[in-house]
Amino acid sequence: xxxxxxxxxxxxxxxxxxxxxxxxxxxxxxxxxxxxxxxxxxxxxxxxxxxxxxxxxxxxxxxxxxxxxxxxxxxxxxxxxxxxxxxxxxxxxxxxxxxxxxxxxxxxxxxxxxxxxxxxxxxxxxxxxxxxxxxxxxxxxxxxxxxxxxxxxxxxxxxxxxxxxxxxxxxxxxxxxxxxxxxxxxxxxxxxxxxxxxxxxxxxxxxxxxxxxxxxxxxxxxxxxxxxxxxxxxxxxxxxxxxxxxxxxxxxxxxxxxxxxxxxxxxxxxxxxxxxxxxxxxxxxxxxxxxxxxxxxxxx
Amino acid sequence: xxxxxxxxxxxxxxxxxxxxxxxxxxxxxxxxxxxxxxxxxxxxxxxxxxxxxxxxxxxxxxxxxxxxxxxxxxxxxxxxxxxxxxxxxxxxxxxxxxxxxxxxxxxxxxxxxxxxxxxxxxxxxxxxxxxxxxxxxxxxxxxxxxxxxxxxxxxxxxxxxxxxxxxxxxxxxxxxxxxxxxxxxxxxxxxxxxxxxxxxxxxxxxxxxxxxxxxxxxxxxxxxxxxxxxxxxxxxxxxxxxxxxxxxxxxxxxxxxxxxxxxxxxxxxxxxxxxxxxxxxxxxxxxxxxxxxxxxxxxxxxxxxxxxxxxxxxxxxxxxxxxxxxxxxxxxxxxxxxxxxxxxxxxxxxxxxxxxxxxxxxxxxxxxxxxxxxxxxxxxxxxxxxxxxxxxxxxxxxxxxxxxxxxxxxxxxxxxxxxxxxxxxxxxxxxxxxxxxxxxxxxxxxxxxxxxxxxxxxxxxxxxxxxxxxxxxxxxxxxxxx
Numbered sequence: 131x132x133x134x135x136x137x138x139x140x141x142x143x144x145x146x147x148x149x150x151x152x153x154x155x156x157x158x159x160x161x162x163x164x165x166x167x168x169x170x171x172x173x174x175x176x177x178x179x180x181x182x183x184x185x186x187x188x189x190x191x192x193x194x195x196x197x198x199x200x201x202x203x204x205x206x207x208x209x210x211x212x213x214x215x216x217x218x219x220x221x222x223x224x225x226x227x228x229x230x231x232x233x234x235x236x237x238x239x240x241x242x243x244x245x246x247x248x249x250x251x252x253x254x255x256x257x258x259x260x261x262x263x264x265x266x267x268x269x270x271x272x273x274x275x276x277x278x279x280x281x282x283x284x285x286x287x288x289x290x291x292x293x294x295x296x297x298x299x300x301x302x303x304x305x306x307x308x309x310x311x312x313x314x315x316x317x318x319x320x321x322x323x324x325x326x327x328x329x330x331x332x333x334x335x336x337x338x339x340x341x342x343x344x345x346x347x348x349x350x351x352x353x354x355x356x357x358x359x360x361x362x363x364x365x366x367x368x369x370x371x372x373x374x375x376x377x378x379x380x381x382x383x384x385x386x387x388x389x390x391x392x393x394x395x396x397x398x399x400x401x402x403x404x405x406x407x408x409x410x411x412x413x414x415x416x417x418x419x420x421x422x423x424x425x426x427x428x429x430x
Numbered sequence: 431x432x433x434x435x436x437x438x439x440x441x442x443x444x445x446x447x448x449x450x451x452x453x454x455x456x457x458x459x460x461x462x463x464x465x466x467x468x469x470x471x472x473x474x475x476x477x478x479x480x481x482x483x484x485x486x487x488x489x490x491x492x493x494x495x496x497x498x499x500x501x502x503x504x505x506x507x508x509x510x511x512x513x514x515x516x517x518x519x520x521x522x523x524x525x526x527x528x529x530x531x532x533x534x535x536x537x538x539x540x541x542x543x544x545x546x547x548x549x550x551x552x553x554x555x556x557x558x559x560x561x562x563x564x565x566x567x568x569x570x571x572x573x574x575x576x577x578x579x580x581x582x583x584x585x586x587x588x589x590x591x592x593x594x595x596x597x598x599x600x601x602x603x604x605x606x607x608x609x610x611x612x613x614x615x616x617x618x619x620x621x622x623x624x625x626x627x628x629x630x631x632x633x634x635x636x637x638x639x640x641x642x643x644x645x646x647x648x649x650x651x652x653x654x655x656x657x658x659x660x661x662x663x664x665x666x667x668x669x670x671x672x673x674x675x676x677x678x679x680x681x682x683x684x685x686x687x688x689x690x691x692x693x694x695x696x697x698x699x700x701x702x703x704x705x706x707x708x709x710x711x712x713x714x715x716x717x718x719x720x721x722x723x724x725x726x727x728x729x730x731x732x733x734x735x736x737x738x739x740x741x742x743x744x745x746x747x748x749x750x751x752x753x754x755x756x757x758x759x760x761x762x763x764x765x766x767x768x769x770x771x772x773x774x775x776x777x778x779x780x781x782x783x784x785x786x787x788x789x790x791x792x793x794x795x796x797x798x799x800x801x802x803x804x805x806x807x808x809x810x811x812x813x814x815x816x817x818x819x820x821x822x823x824x825x826x827x828x829x830x831x832x833x834x835x836x837x838x839x840x841x842x843x844x845x846x847x848x849x850x851x852x853x854x855x856x857x858x859x860x861x862x863x864x865x866x867x868x869x870x871x872x873x874x875x876x877x878x879x880x881x882x883x884x885x886x887x888x889x890x891x892x893x894x895x896x897x898x899x900x901x902x903x904x905x906x907x908x909x910x911x912x
Contacts, residue, residue, distance in 0.1 A: 131617050131619075133619055141885075324896065327896060327899060328901070329901070
């Protein structure tokens with residue numbers, strides 16, 4: 131038995147070393163930047179980091195403000211671009227960021243990005259509040275309906291995302307989820323690769339009761355959304371905010387936002403080739419360019 | 431619980447360590463633990479159907495003891511029928527009720543009478559065909575006085591529910607498995623490491639071969655009308671490899687898991703696609719089922735010692751029942767009939783036992799080309815018959831054949847999920863070549879003297895499994911539905 135266990139341990143150790151070499155050599159996973167919580171309670175990246183995308187095709191950078199992408203040359207006539215992993219855009223080279231396409235299409239403006247994967251709508255507004263010190267003309271917030279749902283504690287309480295507690299009328303800032311474990315996982319490339327590969331197998335389906343299904347149906351959330359928008363009107367300058375809805379956004383949700391008298395751009399990909407990667411719903415460089423074209427039309 | 435699930439990767443090491451570190455001192459404790467682990471394994475899917483296994487266990491245990499005690503033939507026959515009615519009754523109700531009900535209605539309406547039938551929403555208990563046949567073999571062997579019944583109830587319960595082979599075989603015989611469960615197991619390094627190797631190889635066959643081909647097979651069989659004949663040929667060849675990888679992979683994991691617990695199960699597959707005729711194919715494919723039919727149906731019907739007419743009838747019957755065993759659908763019966771049609775000429779010409787115990791393609795000589803031709807012909811016949819096995823109905827199968835043979839055209843097939851097709855062709859080519867290299871010993875897929883070579887092969891197999899794993903694919907085993 132001793133020999134058996136010993137051999138398994140040796141084999142596993144050798145396999146892990148070999149796997150780590152392969153994972154690093156072939157860039158099997160993209161590197162993930164480290165995060166911190168800033169003085170305003172918002173999770174952002176530690177400044178001046180760089181890393182590789184999956185496959186090693188390009189590098190990504192975190193600027194001195196702690197956001198992905200480069201900073202503008204000057205801040206006059208500024209437009210900020212706020213969003214989640216779509217704007218963070220680690221899957222495309224630096225030249226494919228929204229700010230670069232928009233600068234080409236609307237050179238009279240300067241653009242800066244502030245994005246992080248998992249940002250909720252309320253968190254995007256919190257970020258916009260911080261960026262107000264740069265006196266921007268407009269805040270473009272790229273979202274879809276799930277970012278609204280994730281903004282409200284009463285719909286889905288998420289500890290790692292900044293949310294609004296509608297009962298207490300108070301912002302609940304997101305906390306870092308197991309930062310130590312994440313640091314190890316992100317640096318142990320082979321284990322991280324295995325984790326990503328088998329991630330969906332780890333999730334056990336939770337049984338849902340019929341009453342829960344009714345309560346969670348999407349349209350029933352509109353009352354919550356109205357309360358959220360009321361809160362936002364009182365606490366943020368929504369006149370400066372333009373909500374850019376991704377093409378996959380629910381149509382009922384899009385119509386609902388427009389009824390609320392908010393500035394909304396509904397992106398449309400129906401006349402173009404596919405905007406997304408084949409095995410990833412994020413936009414390709416082409417998708418970003420097309421999105422920027424539609425946004426620049428609105429800005430004009 | 432699926433062998434290729436995360437739960438099993440937690441379950442197996444736990445069972446292994448408890449079995450060898452806590453229960454190793456006593457046979458009874460070892461068997462009690464096997465029963466608990468097996469019931470947990472099965473109950474993970476649906477605990478309600480544990481009652482069927484429990485009823486089967488209790489009934490066959492007591493019938494076995496009474497069959498041995500009873501000297502009057504009429505009473506013994508009654509006991510045997512009791513076991514057959516209960517076991518086949520469960521199987522018949524859960525698996526075949528709707529089939530018979532629907533076909534009776536159709537038959538009556540054909541003759542102008544209309545009757546109403548009630549289809550029930552019946553869930554098929556996983557593995558019912560397998561454990562029913564296993565317990566039946568015990569009772570029949572005791573009835574024939576080929577086996578003494580066991581008086582150890584726990585040992586018998588472990589025999590019926592032994593989790594590595596409970597849901598999809600190999601269908602064990604009591605004469606092989608029971609004696610092993612009646613002796614205290616001691617740890618054997620060679621056996622355990624052999625088990626791990628088989629599990630590794632079985633997982634590769636399931637994940638990298640079967641599961642990676644599944645989306646293409648599903649796509650082609652669901653869109654017969656839209657694809658040219660070249661794609662339909664590809665679809666059925668892929669299904670041939672899918673079902674082989676799926677079922678032989680399962681069997682390897684079952685045999686390997688069992689070895690880890692110190693128990694040897696019978697082989698279920700011996701490289702069937704290297705068979706030189708259909709008769710040899712059936713000595714290499716799903717061996718535990720084909721030998722079951724041989725021992726409990728074909729031989730009792732007279733075997734090959736009767737007149738040629740009777741032998742042909744028996745063969746036909748066995749193949750039709752074998753097809754029907756796979757599922758309550760006419761497609762499986764047609765599949766069995768096709769195999770019978772290719773088997774019977776071999777029987778008549780006396781060539782059905784031609785390739786007993788000989789290895790295939792052992793060096794270049796005069797017979798090599800002949801052997802290769804035989805392998806190719808058998809592969810074509812077996813592969814074409816898979817159309818019936820995979821089709822949803824006879825109409826679907828007929829449509830598939832019609833498009834395949836009467837609408838000859840070629841178009842490059844693209845993977846439905848956009849993956850590179852060349853990767854799959856290379857994978858299958860390497861797989862066939864490797865199976866050829868290891869064809870002498872199905873229980874040892876890494877039988878090489880060189881340690882570094884073995885290490886490279888283990889690593890390649892594991893990495894191949896990881897690389898081809900696709901979380902979006904339905905990971906259940908095809909034979910679970912039987």
